Amino acid sequence: MEGTGGELDYTPLLNWPPLAGGLPDCTSWLLGAMLFLAGYLLLQHLWNFHRAVSRNVPPGPRPWPILGNFLFLLLPGLVGKGSSLESRRRTFLFPHIVLNDLAQIYGNVFSLFIGSRLLVILSNFETVKEALVTHADVFSDRPNLAMVIHVTQQKGIVFAPYGSVWRQQRKFSHSALRHFGLGQLSLEAKVIEEFKYVKEEMLKHGRGSVNPFPIISNAVSNIICSISFGKRFDYEDKEFKTTLKLMSRGLELGMNSCAILINLCSWLYYLPVGPFKELGHAITEIRSFLKRIIAEHKDTLTAGNPRDFIDMYLLHVEDEKAMNKSSFNDEYLLYIISDLFVAGTDTTTNTILWSLLYMSLYPDVQEKVQAEIDAVIGRDRPPSLTDKALMPFTEATIMEVQRMTTVVPLSVPHMASETTVFQGYTIPKGSVIIPNLWSVHRDPKIWENPDDFYPDRFLDGTGHILKKEAFIPFGIGRRVCMGEQLAKMELFLMFANLLQSFTFALSDETSKPSLKGRFGLTLAPFPFNVNISSR
Structure with a gap:
């Protein structure tokens, strides 16, 4: 032919x-x-x-026509020796771990195919840094995959293509968030106020068993809601609770085999059955929730008096109307608010949940954190960000939880905006770039005994925080997480407040949960219950 x-x-x-x-x-x-x-x-x-x-693409498992490497999820023997039912199960549940295993076979830069679309997996720190920092001009774009288009329309901050529109939107968003407390002590009051509700909810259970997920999720979401929407929601608000559940489930569906199938056959997204219907329903309901909030803001908007992020954006839209080609509009606001609400809730929620699980599993570390809290803060006043510099072990513990769990294990996918040569391989334009941050944080060449939970690895000989370049839980390069400062503030204040007030232990009826987690766009812990003791 x-x-x-x-x-x-x-x-x-x-x-x-x-x-x-x-x-x-x-x-x-x-x-x-x-x-x-x-x-x-x-x-x-x-x-x-x-x-x-x-082409001279990076090595990898041999792809099949049409399906590419998708079949290695379904049939044994297509990844390498030892492939079995259990290995296929691991591929579905723990792709970040399987990709790390493949890197041991094919190297730190290797390839997979989804259909005819090339995926390039980066598996150690130097490779990730070279791609996302040194070659940022080429690898800062986002992929135009069917799944991404269906969910985000390639708008917002997280999944929008790299370019002038993204830079304008990110610059404005970062400035607006700073106006409402991002990176400033003024946000501290919101976290402390929200913790009062957390403490109240936890005290309801006395010394009984409790699932901390809904309490922590509500609290973290309310902090971002107070900045974005100018309001918090009651923990029993039915619509709010439903939206948070849909968000968690949607993120889980959005990064499993369901997403891969949609990228192979985009029409599957509209299939009214199974996980495709569930994913579509979750996205529709979350958008409807956010659209109603934006509509309420438009009805009560006052020029010169922005109450929150939405108000500030809507006022900026009015200012920009004189420009013929302004990228600021109501539709773009919806997707930015979606990014803030979803990403600002899910990642921090899961990190705090992982922290509580690790404290329950390592009571000696929990006691050491509490001793530092008692020595620096005491038990009569709430923690402040000004205490952080005096609490290196507490900070090191949070960092070690982030390293061990890496809540966004495969980062957010990047894309090559032009054909380029990288480490001797040809990376065609449009290739999807996957930085495996989980591999970076478990690299034995950087981290001694990387599978061990050991907060002291982040302390130097004098007990001060030891900065490690390869510690990148928020990503690296031009697409680094915009909410990094907010997340660090929330993590320290919420973690310190929780351990100042309570001691956590796994419930007697709960066996030790797997620490591999539930993979979605974020890595969430499996459900667990804890017994809570007031201090």
């Missing part, structure tokens, strides 16, 4: 009987046209696939 100059020759297809010898009727003509189109698209796909795999 290949003609001169690498072009495809479709002559054999044109001589196929339904298209040769005339068109006897409309039905035959339509059938022939459809078959011709299907054949043309198939051949085009195979040709594109052949060109992709024949």
